[in-house]
Amino acid sequence: MGDSGRAGKVQEPRLVAVCVSARRTDPKSDIGEGTLYAGYGLLGDSHAGLNERQVSLVALESIERANREHGISARPGSFAENLTTQGLDLLTLRIGDRLRIGPALLEVVQIGKPPDTAHTYSFQGVSILPREGIFCRVLEGGRVARGDSIEVIRKGEV
Known part of the structure; x- marks a missing residue:
């Protein structure tokens, strides 16, 4: 926190x-x-249903740091993430950890992404998903909204 x-x-x-x-x-x-x-992802998103990386997350703090360091004006979604978090260091998460966001339950399946992977999106030449993004699969669905709290459930606590 x-x-x-x-x-x-x-x-x-x-x-x-x-x-x-x-x-x-x-x-x-x-x-x-x-x-x-x-088992699908976020309704209406082009990445939903393609593989186990159903939802991508980036921290607002990472976006703000990229803005300062690179002189850009990125906002949530600029780096192609589905969910933008605040107050959670995503880089402390490990494969198998779970996130409860509102009624939904996500499981971390990948941390970062090879930068040369097809469809690695950059904003004004800056890409943060490869080093600061995480990918999850959806274990339990539900409606999520701006302001929902996020609970971390470590793999050993499941």
């Missing part, structure tokens, strides 16, 4: 964006809320 910027106030991990695109080569747009289906 991270500091929210207010003294003594700890920010709980939460979902800040739900993003989809109609084509795999396009950036995603934040739709605010969406439906995750078990």
Whole structure:
């Protein structure tokens, strides 16, 4: 968990964006809320149903860092992630860890992505999914929305 910027106030991990695109080569747009289906992914997204990497996640903190370091103006969805998180260090997650977001349950199946993989999306020449993104499969579906809390369930706790 991270500091929210207010003294003594700890920010709980939460979902800040739900993003989809109609084509795999396009950036995603934040739709605010969406439906995750078990074994499929996010309804309306071009990556849903293709393989076990059904949903991608990037931290808002990673987007903000990329903006500062590269002088760009990326926003949630700019790096082709489905779910943008805040207050959760995604790089501490391991394969098999689970995330409860609202009613949905996701399982981490891949951390990062080879940068030369087909369809690795970059925003203004910057790509963060290869080193800071995670990929999950949907174990339990449900409606997720901006503001939903995120609970981490470590593999050994399942």
